[in-house]
Amino acid sequence: MKRSWNFEWFKTILQRNLTLNPFNDSNQTAWERRSKLYGTSLKGVLFKGAPDVVNEHFHDWHKKIVLEFVEGTGELRILDVGCGYGRLSIPIIEKVPNVDITGIDISENYVRLYKENTSHSAFVVGVEDLPPDFGTFDYILCVTVLMYLDDENLKKAVFNLLSHLKPKGKLILIEPHFSGYYFQTVFGLGTFLMKRIQKDIVDTQGRSFRSDKIEQLFHHAGGRVLCKWRLPMTSLFLGPLTLAGKLFPMGAVRPFCKFIFFLDALLGKLKLPSIQVAYLIAGDEKG
Numbered sequence: 479m480k481r482s483w484n485f486e487w488f489k490t491i492l493q494r495n496l497t498l499n500p501f502n503d504s505n506q507t508a509w510e511r512r513s514k515l516y517g518t519s520l521k522g523v524l525f526k527g528a529p530d531v532v533n534e535h536f537h538d539w540h541k542k543i544v545l546e547f548v549e550g551t552g553e554l555r556i557l558d559v560g561c562g563y564g565r566l567s568i569p570i571i572e573k574v575p576n577v578d579i580t581g582i583d584i585s586e587n588y589v590r591l592y593k594e595n596t597s598h599s600a601f602v603v604g605v606e607d608l609p610p611d612f613g614t615f616d617y618i619l620c621v622t623v624l625m626y627l628d629d630e631n632l633k634k635a636v637f638n639l640l641s642h643l644k645p646k647g648k649l650i651l652i653e654p655h656f657s658g659y660y661f662q663t664v665f666g667l668g669t670f671l672m673k674r675i676q677k678d679i680v681d682t683q684g685r686s687f688r689s690d691k692i693e694q695l696f697h698h699a700g701g702r703v704l705c706k707w708r709l710p711m712t713s714l715f716l717g718p719l720t721l722a723g724k725l726f727p728m729g730a731v732r733p734f735c736k737f738i739f740f741l742d743a744l745l746g747k748l749k750l751p752s753i754q755v756a757y758l759i760a761g762d763e764k765g
């Protein structure tokens with residue numbers, strides 16, 4: 479029989495190697511293991527395969543976004559969703575010493591580390607299971623957490639995030655974006671190689687969100703995206719930056735990172751491909 483060359487087989491193979499490993503039901507176990515492996519370190523909560531200088535670069539960007547979005551130094555109530563070891567709560571506490579900040583995470587070990595590192599309370603609970611009487615907050619922080627949820631839990635999580643905001647409260651959300659996916663994986667090559675080379679026991683890879691998926695999800699649940707920040711230059715230079723980070727000492731690569739950081743600050747509002755996008759979201763149409 480003549481084989482039909484419709485390239486479906488090729489697309490399947492390509493897709494299998496390009497997909498950012500969709501949700502699997504060992505999410506909690508994988509995070510518990512990862513938190514124990516890396517403890518209080520950027521590799522635990524950012525890119526585990528990236529050199530330190532790249533993780534430091536992303537950490538600086540996340541910190542800048544969070545500190546810019548959190549306004550006021552009065553008595554603020556903040557919830558850090560998927561808090562990890564407290565990476566982003568710590569600079570908030572430094573900026574607003576009397577802040578009432580709480581963390582939640584599915585990993586018991588991260589909750590323990592969060593309490594140790596911040597001296598604030600934290601609870602083991604998934605964002606999708608947040609109880610209605612958990613209280614309301616001026617700000618909710620949710621950085622690279624929704625990416626690990628399947629569609630059903632994602633809807634529950636979006637509803638919970640919005641319903642736990644005070645009337646004028648804001649959600650600060652950072653998630654991967656598909657527009658930068660090809661840069662992140664060096665056009666699929668990175669994922670392909672990782673799956674074959676890496677004998678890693680921690681598989682916590684999540685998804686990246688396509689075009690306006692986040693906006694649609696939150697709009698549907700009654701929220702509104704007020705503004706967005708992107709990382710176009712970091713995305714473009716991620717390959718060279720990673721290579722440089724592997725080959726050269728941190729001190730030599732840092733000035734390059736600072737330059738890219740500066741360019742991203744200039745270009746971050748433009749609709750350019752970006753491996754992550756930061757969103758400021760209001761809880762209701764009037765927020």
Ligand SMILES: C[S@@+](CC[C@H](N)C(=O)[O-])C[C@H]1O[C@@H](n2cnc3c(N)ncnc32)[C@H](O)[C@@H]1O
Nearest residue numbers: 509523560561562565583584585604605621622
């Ligand atoms: C990539 S790390 C980011 C941690 C922290 N937000 C940060 O940026 O430093 C993802 C975190 O989300 C937590 N997590 C994963 N699924 C979750 C869920 N359904 N509910 C709450 N936390 C979750 C993980 O345990 C992990 O601490």
